[in-house]
Amino acid sequence: MRRRDPGRPVVARRVHGRDSRRRPAGRVAARRRVARRRLRAARDDDPPRRRRAVRERPAGQLRVESEAVRRCSSRHAPPPDHARSHVARSVVAVLFGGRSCEHEVSILTAHEALSVLRRMPDYDPLPVYVTKDGRWLTGPALDDLDKFADPAAIERECRPVTLQPGSPGALVVETGGLFGKRDSVRIDVALPLIHGPNGEDGTLQGTLEMLGIPYAGSGVLGSALCMDKAAMKRAFTAAGLPQVPYTVVTRAAWDSGPDGELARASALGEKLFVKPVRGGSSIGVTFVETGDALAPAIDLALEFDCEAVVEAAVADVAEVNCAVLRDGDTVLTSTLEAVAASGGFLTFDQKYLQWSKGAPSDEVQGHVIPAPLPPEKAERISALARAAFEACSCDGVARVDFLLSGDEVFVNEINTVPGSLSFYLWEPSGVTFDDLLGRMLRTAVLRAERRSGLTYSLDRNLLEAIQERKGAKGPKRP
Ligand SMILES: Nc1ncnc2c1ncn2[C@@H]1O[C@H](COP(=O)(O)OP(=O)(O)O)[C@@H](O)[C@H]1O
Ligand SMILES: [Mg+2]
Structure with a gap:
């Protein structure tokens, strides 16, 4: 288990959870x-x-x-x-x-x-x-x-x-x-x-x-894509990234007759995950282990969003995360972390509430940094993280989360505002939290400077041209 470095600045603490990114709402x-x-x-x-x-x-x-x-x-x-x-x-x-x-x-x-x-x-x-x-x-x-x-x-x-x-x-x-x-x-x-x-x-x-x-971090497009699990999955498909089979259930389709939706979702496999399309921290997420639990799970997800995504559950899953940083014109990947879930998946409580019980977080949360993986597999995951980051037009720092089963690696999701900005994944490679923030803020200013050089106004005044044309035709006769 990863132990806290006694030399680490006491204030620069990671927010555990938020898919290991967020602490609980009601903290002691x-x-x-x-x-x-x-x-x-x-x-x-x-x-x-x-x-x-x-x-x-x-x-x-x-x-x-x-x-x-x-x-x-x-x-x-x-x-x-x-x-x-x-x-x-x-x-x-x-x-x-x-x-x-x-x-x-x-x-x-x-x-x-x-x-x-x-x-x-x-x-x-x-x-x-x-x-x-x-x-x-x-x-x-x-x-x-x-x-x-x-x-x-x-x-x-x-x-x-x-x-x-x-x-x-x-x-x-x-x-x-x-x-x-x-x-x-x-x-x-x-x-x-x-x-x-x-x-x-x-x-x-x-x-x-x-x-x-x-502003630092992903722009409008990257942020919107990564908050919408359905759109993000389409971007992953377009980039040829490996992901679990899935389907989307809309509120309109669900209300107009759930049978077709249930049949389509059940065809994905016996065990499923149901999630609100736009969400985070496992809120509204259900691990469906039996067929009769599917409809209530979709109902729950649709309480948090108008669309739900249903996915095949990855058996014997291991979760690995990799942060990616756009530093000026360079894209860097962090050290990988392995996050162990107990009882099926990382619930909101596991992400945050166990932390407040006072146990050493790294043991409670089961974070292992670096993730114990063979070098070739770690390299493959880093390459996929970078590709996912680019596929969704991300910027600043983002954390790409993976689901692993045996030799299979699936990209699960990208968090564009990861908890603690994932600084703890950069520290092993010598990038401190200060350094990370500095790089993000400088990159933000560089992006804005580049955009300010773009042309947003044309020399031709369309309204003037319309007026001139009207004038050339002369006044309208009654
Ligand atoms: N297809 C899946 N197979 C196995 N576990 C999954 C799957 N999808 C999600 N999980 C589990 O559920 C957790 C929350 O799902 P995730 O897609 O990360 O949603 P959120 O955006 O709410 O964090 C994951 O951290 C993982 O533990
Ligand atoms: Mg997550």
Whole structure:
């Protein structure tokens, strides 16, 4: 079993689960206290962070650093002159929470990333929390994990963030004060850390595109493809990637008569997996071992989405994951991990709740890094991971999950916002979490710069040409 390295930074902890990527929604109080202590320790270990304050502001636009945003209530005095740094750092909006079943898991992923970003000299993180009903908030309260247990306190203590489209994009923060003052915070780059629908599915990525804010991770297409298991499977088929036989059941077809759907699904095999097409963390997933369990499993999956995917279950399955990173123009693959499930498959509880019982996570979760595989098999899986990443137009970091049985290898799915951004899979090859975030953010900016050089406007003014043509024809006669 993999043991925790005592030299590993205490704050840079992986979120176990989320198909080993997410922690549980309802975490025990003790776990929260430990996380909070770690966050505090990280800050205390980082005195320069407290000294960072006002930096050069871009001409013509007020640039409010996140540290400044945290302090912009009149209760906080401005930092002393000697504490001001004149080196511009990039403001990174860290977006987390979201309207998703994986809301709490996202909070934990974001706290890990924020604690790492705060000690990086080039970046100034601005936490932006998306509430369960979709409101965007920022403020110092977001640093305190305990606060998230009381949504009303978060709403009270944070300030609303509104969006200001344009290039460069900005977020507008209500900074309080006598006249409801508003500050425009220019965002240099965003780090989307929302798991699941309404965040990992291309919607947030599309919003950031419209805002003109460069962002790390997969773009609109890659995010949307990988959140939709049916579309992802079609992309895998087109790329010739090995996957288990499957079929899709839509709500409309199911409601208009389930017999045909049940017959088609049963033809895939005796034991099946039924999943919502758009989901994660095994929510709504059922391992169907007998025929009479199939219909209830489809009903359950259709509670979470309007489409369900039914797959043949892989017998004696072993699960192996590989992270892939687009670093500039290079695509890298990580060390492989083996994840052992007990009792048929990795359920939500196995991914998260066992962790909160206090047992050493690596043993509870059965993560083995590197995965004990013969080198040729490991190489084959890495090559398939890279091919899957490219087939779905992924970017930044993504984790590709495999199902193995004997000599057979099947690509199961891609997670475009994996828990802890899979940093623990990069560490064995010497890429720290800081390094991983730096590479992702630099690649995001490079992608945006390349796009900004594209032509989005034609010289010909179509409306003028239409007017001219009308004029040449002369006025209409009655
Ligand atoms: N076809 C399959 N055969 C065997 N096990 C499977 C199969 N599909 C899924 N599983 C198990 O179910 C878990 C959740 O399925 P997955 O496709 O990863 O959905 P999610 O997006 O919810 O994580 C997997 O981690 C694995 O343990
Ligand atoms: Mg999964």
